[in-house]
Amino acid sequence: MTDKSSRHRYVDILAVLLLFLVFSMTALLLVLSGAGVYEKTAARMKSSFTTRTALSYLIEKIHENDASGVISVSELDGNGLLAFRFSENGTSYCTWIYLSDGSLKELTARISSSSEQDPGQASLTDSPSFRPDAGQTLLSASSFTAEENNGLITLSVTDSDGVSESAAVAKRSGK
Secondary structure (H helix, E strand, C coil): CHHHHHHHHHHHHHHHHHHHHHHHHHHHHHHHHHHHHHHHHHHHHHHHHHHHHHHHHHHHHHHHCCCCCCEEEEEECCEEEEEEEEEECCEEEEEEEEEECCEEEEEEEECCCCCCCCCCHHHHHHCCCCCHHHCEEEEEEEEEEEEEECCEEEEEEEECCCCEEEEEEECCCCC
């Protein structure tokens, strides 16, 4: 009788251990798959956050410079170009936001005050100090477009990971 009872105990212990092993393996697989999903989601959110932050910066730049004749939208090497012309202490300056060498960049430089031309493309020729590689990098990007239609500026940025975000900004000054 002790022999049968002893075998029953071993079978019971073995069944409990086997059930514990199956439960442990299932829990481990669940944690590992959840960690992979979390990692991918966090990376996607970070990339999207960076692109949205850049767009927010551009929108704020448009709002702070929103006056008649200050903002110009054009192109530089097939990509968008935002230009903001302003004067300080009698000297004319232009801030350009553009895509160069895989980065969205911003550059502020002095321009010829005698020019009454468009602050976008024309100002590039007015400024001997404009060098696309000299701009401050805002973010790594593969494309940047800026278009204006009836006072509505549409911006689109695609970062180096392929995450694309767009926004539209209405000029309050009307022009």
